[in-house]
Amino acid sequence: EAGVAQSPRYKIIEKRQSVAFWCNPISGHATLYWYQQILGQGPKLLIQFQNNGVVDDSQLPKDRFSAERLKGVDSTLKIQPAKLEDSAVYLCASGRVGEQYFGPGTRLTVT
Amino acid sequence: DAKTTQPPSMDCAEGRAANLPCNHSTISGNEYVYWYRQIHSQGPQYIIHGLKNNETNEMASLIITEDRKSSTLILPHATLRDTAVYYCIVRPTTSGTYKYIFGTGTRLKVLA
Numbered sequence: 743e744a745g746v747a748q749s750p751r752y753k754i755i756e757k758r759q760s761v762a763f764w765c766n767p768i769s770g771h772a773t774l775y776w777y778q779q780i781l782g783q784g785p786k787l788l789i790q791f792q793n794n795g796v797v798d799d800s801q802l803p804k805d806r807f808s809a810e811r812l813k814g815v816d817s818t819l820k821i822q823p824a825k826l827e828d829s830a831v832y833l834c835a836s837g838r839v840g841e842q843y844f845g846p847g848t849r850l851t852v853t
Numbered sequence: 854d855a856k857t858t859q860p861p862s863m864d865c866a867e868g869r870a871a872n873l874p875c876n877h878s879t880i881s882g883n884e885y886v887y888w889y890r891q892i893h894s895q896g897p898q899y900i901i902h903g904l905k906n907n908e909t910n911e912m913a914s915l916i917i918t919e920d921r922k923s924s925t926l927i928l929p930h931a932t933l934r935d936t937a938v939y940y941c942i943v944r945p946t947t948s949g950t951y952k953y954i955f956g957t958g959t960r961l962k963v964l965a
Contacts (some may be wrong), residue, residue, distance in 0.1 A: 746896070784940055784955030785897065790961050798952060840885070840944070842953065844896025 744768065746845035754851045760822035763848045767815065767836030772785050774799075774811055776819050776843060777833040787835055791817065824852045856880065857941045862960040865935075871928040875941030878922040883886045883942050886917060887953070890937040897940065897955075900926065915917050931963045 744841070747766040755761050759852050772793050777785035788807065789799040793814040807826070811817040821828055829852045835842040858876040865871040878884065885904050889897040901908055901915045903924070912919040921962045926936055940958040 782957070785953075786955070787952060798899065800910055837898070840887075840902070841899050842897075843899070846894075847896050 746834055746836055746843055748832075748845040748848055750848055751846065752849050752851075754759070754853065756826055757826055757852050758823040760820065761824055761850060762818050762820045763832050763834075763850075765817045765834030765845060767834070768843055771836035771838055771840065771843070772814070773837050773842075774817050775835040775837075776809055776817070778824055779831045779847070780849070781830070798806070821850075824850075826852050828852050855926060856889045856943045857956050859879065859941055859956060859959045861957065862962070864962050865928075865931045866962055867963050867965050868930055870894070871931040871935065871961060871963070873926040873928075873961065874923065875926070876923050877943050880921050880943050881945075882921075883945055886915065886921075886924050887942045887944055888913070888915065889940045889942065890935075891940070891958070892934075892937045892938070900939075921964050929932075931961075933963050933965060935961065937961060 749764050770844040774791045776788045778788050779785040788802045789809045790797045790812040794811045807821055809819045831849050832849045833844055835844045854890055856879055885902050887902040888900040891897045901910055901913050903915045903917050917955045923949050938958040938960050942953050
């Protein structure tokens with residue numbers, strides 16, 4: 743089966759600009775996750791969707807980050823405006839029960 | 854905060870068994886132990902999970918102590934492609950969120 747798809751793979755922006763990431767989960771997976779992974783650290787959960795509803799967004803910086811899941815399938819994560827400390831890899835994962843399948847991630851560099 | 858503690862790095866000779874320890878002394882009875890690994894520039898990849906009993910699959914074996922306070926992931930014949938960061942995670946069996954909290958993992962380097 744096809745894996746989790748993410749785009750773009752790399753993005754470089756200046757601080758205060760906005761950016762959006764796209765994720766297409768594995769077909770049939772109701773749960774979708776966005777993680778932020780800063781260099782040298784493990785992934786940190788930003789938001790979790792169950793179908794198109796938000797289950798957990800306690801670690802999402804809501805003043806600048808937003809996410810949506812369209813019709814319970816694809817999802818977008820947006821940052822507006824970006825800060826230098828947002829430089830990281832943004833990982834999308836999907837799953838059914840327990841296991842999570844991760845995409846390759848989007849590497850964001852904020853200059 | 855992560856509920857697991859792992860050594861930051863380990864080396865292993867190619868062809869030998871790699872034994873990666875994990876401490877989860879505060880684990881509760883309804884929490885699974887999961888192992889993932891992350892190869893450079895890729896997303897984490899599921900390896901194995903267990904609750905009480907030891908588990909084995911085509912990738913690895915998982916040994917969980919009787920008191921469940923620690924576990925060991927065993928890669929029986931490590932290859933250069935096993936060089937990666939390995940994460941040990943505990944996750945509730947009953948939570949609807951299946952939330953993972955990653956620590957900093959163990960960076961395993963397999964040496965030729």
